[in-house]
Amino acid sequence: MAQVPSRACLVVTRYLAPADRTRLDEAGISYIDATGNMRVRSSSPAFFLSDRGADSDPWRGPGRPRGTLKGEPAAKVVRALVDIPGPWRVRELADISRASVGSVYRVMQFLEEQELAERLPDRQFLVPDWVALLRRWSDDYQLLRTNTVTRWIAPRGLSDLLDTVREDKEADYAVTGSVAAAAWAAYAPARSAMVYVRNAEREAAKWGLRGTEAGANVLLIEPKYPVVMERAMSALEGLTVARPAQVAVDLMTGPGRAPAEANELLEWMKAHEQSWR
Numbered sequence: 001m002a003q004v005p006s007r008a009c010l011v012v013t014r015y016l017a018p019a020d021r022t023r024l025d026e027a028g029i030s031y032i033d034a035t036g037n038m039r040v041r042s043s044s045p046a047f048f049l050s051d052r053g054a055d056s057d058p059w060r061g062p063g064r065p066r067g068t069l070k071g072e073p074a075a076k077v078v079r080a081l082v083d084i085p086g087p088w089r090v091r092e093l094a095d096i097s098r099a100s101v102g103s104v105y106r107v108m109q110f111l112e113e114q115e116l117a118e119r120l121p122d123r124q125f126l127v128p129d130w131v132a133l134l135r136r137w138s139d140d141y142q143l144l145r146t147n148t149v150t151r152w153i154a155p156r157g158l159s160d161l162l163d164t165v166r167e168d169k170e171a172d173y174a175v176t177g178s179v180a181a182a183a184w185a186a187y188a189p190a191r192s193a194m195v196y197v198r199n200a201e202r203e204a205a206k207w208g209l210r211g212t213e214a215g216a217n218v219l220l221i222e223p224k225y226p227v228v229m230e231r232a233m234s235a236l237e238g239l240t241v242a243r244p245a246q247v248a249v250d251l252m253t254g255p256g257r258a259p260a261e262a263n264e265l266l267e268w269m270k271a272h273e274q275s276w277r
Contacts, residue, residue, distance in 0.1 A: 008042060015057045018136060019115035055139055067110030069140040072225040073103035078137045079227050081117075082245040085277050087124035097227075131266055134245060138252040143176075143194070145253075147224050150200045151216035152209035158193055158217060164207050165195075166238040171206065172198045174232040174242040176221075176250045178261055183235035184244060184276075185268035187261040194219045194250065196229050196242065244269055244276045 011024060011031040021039070024031045030040040036053025056068070069078060080097035081088070094104045108125050111117035116133050118126045127133055143149075154161035162179070165171060174180075177194030181187065197203045200220040204211070209218055223229060228246050235241045242250070244265065251262035269276060 010040065014059065015054070017057070017114055018055055018139075019132065022132065023115075067106070067113065069107070069110070069137045072227070073099040074107050074137070075141060075225045076227045077104055077107040078133060079230070079243070079245060081127050082130045082134060083231055083243055083277065087120055087126040089124050093125070130245075131270065134249050134266075135252065138249045141249060142253040143221065143250040144219075144255075147196075147228075148200070148222040150204070150220045150222075151212055152204055152218040152220060153212045153216060154193070154207075154209055154218050156208075158190060161193060161207060161209075161218065162236075162239060168206060171203055173203060173240060174229040174246075175236075175239050176228075176242040176247050177219075177254060177258065178251070179236070179239075180241040180247045181251060181261050181265045183239075183241055184272070185261075185264045187264045188257070191256075192217045192219065194221060194254075196221050196223050198222065 009029045011029060012033075013031075014034045016024070016031055016033045016037055021031060021037060025039055028041075030042075032038040032040065033053060035058060036051055038049060038051050038053075040049040041047065068074070076097040076099040077093065080093060084096065090101060090104050090108065093099075093108070094101045097104065099107075108117055111127070111133070112119055112125075114136065116127065116129070116136060118128060120126055158179070165173065165175075174196045175193065176196060177192070178187070178190040179193045182190065195203075195218070197220050200222055204220060209220075228242065231243050232240050233243065241247070248262050248265045248269065251258040251265065253259075254262075
């Protein structure tokens with residue numbers, strides 16, 4: 001969509017999907033929809049108004065169920081789409097993601113409706129903007145809400161904890177969050193560690209962690225979907241870290257400065273795409 005510098009434009013409609021809102025914003029066009037999504041700006045007089053409404057169409061009829069990226073099949077498909085460049089046929093994507101063909105088709109149909117995937121003439125699908133796909137997935141997959149999270153203190157600090165984890169060759173884990181992001185785009189010294197584990201109590205005991213309700217500097221996260229730990233990689237002098245796409249999504253909805261760290265990581269990923277996909 002081209003920029004429209006010579007005039008002020010405002011789109012008013014019943015509902016705008018997230019992809020539509022992004023395209024309008026990039027084109028410098030203001031918009032308002034009936035669910036409360038709005039972004040209205042003017043340079044003369046200076047004026048800016050922004051708010052968020054619904055991310056799905058509340059008037060969609062009963063014959064067309066609302067799509068989402070919630071659930072394990074969607075997580076499997078999104079991770080495959082981002083981790084491995086396409087284009088993809090549905091059967092190929094089902095084999096790689098280990099989701100059913102029906103689930104893959106439904107996810108891809110939803111992504112196509114959201115303009116996050118394109119259906120090519122040869123029936124392959126292509127994701128033209130994997131960053132937009134990750135941001136959309138982060139709306140439905142949120143690290144601290146989706147998974148079982150336990151809070152701990154590493155009494156001798158994060159550096160000592162990470163050394164302990166490196167030495168534990170039997171641990172089943174994948175580091176995510178700020179610590180993992182430092183493998184590619186260091187933002188600032190990490191204040192806490194977030195680690196996916198299969199069994200939080202077992203790993204906490206081996207790593208010398210103490211349970212706490214306040215002041216935690218370690219989050220052990222038992223994943224609802226095993227795919228978040230798949231295709232993990234070695235980095236940071238021997239730590240097992242989650243894939244960059246997973247780390248970025250986890251930071252997007254994390255506390256404090258995590259969203260800013262997500263942006264830094266995404267910039268690195270865009271500049272070094274061939275090194276991680």
